[in-house]
Amino acid sequence: MRKKVPGVLALLMILALTMACGKKYEEITPEGSPGSHETVSSEDENPVLYIRQSEGENYEQAQSSSRETVVVGETALSMEDRDETVYVTGSDVNGRASATTSSQVMAVFQKGQKLHRTGYDDTWSKVDYNGTACYIASRYLSVTEPRTDAMETASGSGETAGDGSGIAFDSSWKYGEFSKINSGQAILYKAPGDNRKGITVCVNAGHGTKGGSNVKTLCHPDGTPKVTGGTTGAGATSAVAVSGGMTFSDGTPESKVTLAMAKKLKGKLLAAGYDVLMIREGDDVQLDNIARTVIANNKADCHIALHWDSTTNNKGAFYMSVPNVSSYRAMEPVKSNWEKHNALGECLVAGLREAEVKIFSSGSMEMDLTQTSYSTVPSIDIELGDKASDHSDAALDKLADGLLAGVNQYFGK
Numbered sequence: 001m002r003k004k005v006p007g008v009l010a011l012l013m014i015l016a017l018t019m020a021c022g023k024k025y026e027e028i029t030p031e032g033s034p035g036s037h038e039t040v041s042s043e044d045e046n047p048v049l050y051i052r053q054s055e056g057e058n059y060e061q062a063q064s065s066s067r068e069t070v071v072v073g074e075t076a077l078s079m080e081d082r083d084e085t086v087y088v089t090g091s092d093v094n095g096r097a098s099a100t101t102s103s104q105v106m107a108v109f110q111k112g113q114k115l116h117r118t119g120y121d122d123t124w125s126k127v128d129y130n131g132t133a134c135y136i137a138s139r140y141l142s143v144t145e146p147r148t149d150a151m152e153t154a155s156g157s158g159e160t161a162g163d164g165s166g167i168a169f170d171s172s173w174k175y176g177e178f179s180k181i182n183s184g185q186a187i188l189y190k191a192p193g194d195n196r197k198g199i200t201v202c203v204n205a206g207h208g209t210k211g212g213s214n215v216k217t218l219c220h221p222d223g224t225p226k227v228t229g230g231t232t233g234a235g236a237t238s239a240v241a242v243s244g245g246m247t248f249s250d251g252t253p254e255s256k257v258t259l260a261m262a263k264k265l266k267g268k269l270l271a272a273g274y275d276v277l278m279i280r281e282g283d284d285v286q287l288d289n290i291a292r293t294v295i296a297n298n299k300a301d302c303h304i305a306l307h308w309d310s311t312t313n314n315k316g317a318f319y320m321s322v323p324n325v326s327s328y329r330a331m332e333p334v335k336s337n338w339e340k341h342n343a344l345g346e347c348l349v350a351g352l353r354e355a356e357v358k359i360f361s362s363g364s365m366e367m368d369l370t371q372t373s374y375s376t377v378p379s380i381d382i383e384l385g386d387k388a389s390d391h392s393d394a395a396l397d398k399l400a401d402g403l404l405a406g407v408n409q410y411f412g413k
């Protein structure tokens with residue numbers, strides 16, 4: 001580790017304090033080291049308490065039609081009080097007499113059904129059912145209304161002919177044990193018509209996991225410290241599971257813009273014949289960065305995480321490239337995949353350039369990210385602009401055109 005003069009340390013700390021987005025950085029040239037760049041990340045700046053995983057927690061795969069997969073040997077004593085409307089996100093979801101899969105099934109709910117939730121924990125939710133309490137796996141409830149066939153048709157957007165199917169996290173998947181938040185589910189959409197390419201693109205709307213910044217996960221599967229980073233980066237082995245994201249200069253949360261962008265990109269990808277795995281389709285999904293990555297590893301052919309940076313000078317778009325650090329590139333699964341990650345990033349930036357999107361610098365920045373550290377499919381974090389960037393519908397449309405062009409280029413279509 002290089003010793004730094006106090007002034008540089010102070011600057012690093014100020015930068016860390018002023019950056020809100022989970023994967024934000026500034027590039028600094030330390031005094032006296034011309035040409036030597038050091039990247040400062042705030043991904044893991046904030047000291048955060050570990051939250052212990054519930055003991056006895058285990059997962060059980062759903063049986064045929066039963067859309068209930070979580071079994072936890074816990075009572076509902078720790079439930080938080082809720083008073084909110086929720087929607088069922090799966091088909092044939094069981095409503096139980098108590099918070100255990102061994103209890104009586106009181107009702108079976110269908111996708112889109114509206115319920116009143118009175119209690120919540122990561123695993124179970126308590127809802128009203130004809131005046132009595134009933135328990136449903138929290139992963140099958142959302143505060144946002146899921147899209148149904150009728151809504152898809154009504155939208156007339158040509159996004160998809162049918163609705164998507166839920167993809168639950170499977171803790172037995174490789175690296176699955178490193179995830180701490182994984183009760184949510186992704187949604188897989190199949191491209192309509194005869195022009196299906198048989199390629200699935202995972203579209204990951206960055207941020208949007210309540211409680212995600214209170215939990216930490218390992219930066220690398222082998223427990224080694226991050227190779228880029230600033231004040232706490234050197235030696236840091238854990239980072240926030242999912243950060244809250246930044247706020248645009250006009251007050252809009254980044255997570256809202258990444259979601260709007262994801263939906264727009266989804267429509268264009270489906271129309272072009274790609275199947276799309278949507279990590280998040282509402283304000284919240286209980287999937288941390290590792291869970292998102294592991295789902296993409298198992299269910300998609302590439303993984304594109306959408307972000308905007310926390311600078312304020314409208315500097316343009318770029319992708320987070322794999323750091324050129326030999327120890328990092330020698331670590332699996334980075335070793336077997338880093339060239340694909342960078343190739344995908346290059347294609348996406350080329351596509352954005354083609355769509356006349358402003359590009360920052362050379363279009364890339366080296367960054368050691370949790371996503372990259374666990375990815376076994378081509379995987380990229382793309383920063384589509386920053387706090388000062390235009391995020392109007394027209395601007396997002398242009399960005400989506402660019403990303404589609406980049407995906408086409410990557411897959412050679």
Ligand SMILES: [Zn+2]
Nearest residue numbers: 021206307308
């Ligand atoms: Zn972000």
